[in-house]
Amino acid sequence: MAELAKAAGITVRTVRFYRERGLIPPPRREGRIAWYDEHHLARLRTIAALLERGHTLQGIAELSDAFDKGRDVGELLGIGRPTEEQPVRLTPEELADHFAGEVTPENLVTALDLGYLGTDGDELVHISRRLLDASSTLVRKGVPLAAVLEAGQRVREHADALAELFITVMRAHVPDTAEVDIEQLRPLAKSVVEAELSMALDRRLQQP
Secondary structure: OHHHHHHHOOOHHHHHHHHHOOOOOOOEEEOOEEEOOHHHHHHHHHHHHHHHOOOOHHHHHHHHHHHHHOOEHHHHHOOOOOOOOOOEEEOHHHHHHHOOOOOOHHHHHHHHHHOOEEEEOOEEEEOOHHHHHHHHHHHHOOOOHHHHHHHHHHHHHHHHHHHHHHHHHHHHHOOOOOOOOHHHHHHHHHHHHHHHHHHHHHHHHHOO
16 A cells, blocks of 8 residues: 555555555455556546536545446447547546536446447546547537437437348348348448438528
């Protein structure tokens, strides 16, 4: 514990306090010896960074709990699953910088439940660079993150329905598509959805 405290630039008493509050996981024990590793050090540095950004210890404890219960990134992304999306690795403090003041335990749990975020050791992984950039832009423009996540859930439901529609049509009317080629279907589906959404926005904005 003394070595960990020195590496983190804090006192042993502070490390013990964080441990008692559940802010860092327990050490690995061998007899009477307690071993701390780089994951404990990373967590302490994250705590310090979040405190500097104005988070309270109670809030950090709740964030840590949500972080520890998050789905593993391998489960989230799937092994070998085809995708155009680029995952983004983030430390908790980097995530806080993207959504300044909006990374509450409730929002973090929602993002984890939606599958926007997964965990990989001491890092978070966002499933999509495009979704991360769009959502952080909306927050910077004044849209609460909770509202962005709620909208994301509704978009997900519509997107799932559209995907099912395209796959069903292909299987029903195009020969030899029992196993749909995603690389052929994806650009066609995207073109239709982008064109229809663009025209829908035009119609909606023209309404009084």
